[in-house]
Amino acid sequence: MAMEGGPAAPIIMAAKGLDGAHYVGVSVAAQAHRLTPSEACLAADCLMCDPSVLGFADIAQRLRDAAYAASRAYLRSGRG
Numbered sequence: 001m002a003m004e005g006g007p008a009a010p011i012i013m014a015a016k017g018l019d020g021a022h023y024v025g026v027s028v029a030a031q032a033h034r035l036t037p038s039e040a041c042l043a044a045d046c047l048m049c050d051p052s053v054l055g056f057a058d059i060a061q062r063l064r065d066a067a068y069a070a071s072r073a074y075l076r077s078g079r080g
Contacts, residue, residue, distance in 0.1 A: 010028040
């Protein structure tokens with residue numbers, strides 16, 4: 001999820017895969033990434049705590065929000 005691709009803002013959203021799994025989809029510089037809600041929260045925590053990536057608080061919050069949305073969708077589905 002490195003930001004080498006340029007200034008374009010990443011697309012971050014909670015999603016449900018064809019397999020029924022709930023995850024966080026992230027698209028950065030035309031590369032798509034599929035993260036579990038736990039991975040998305042960990043990435044958000046790293047962005048908030050690492051001084052070398054200051055200025056990414058908005059992206060970290062969006063990751064965390066999408067992770068919580070994916071977790072809530074999983075619990076509402078009755079599978080959790």
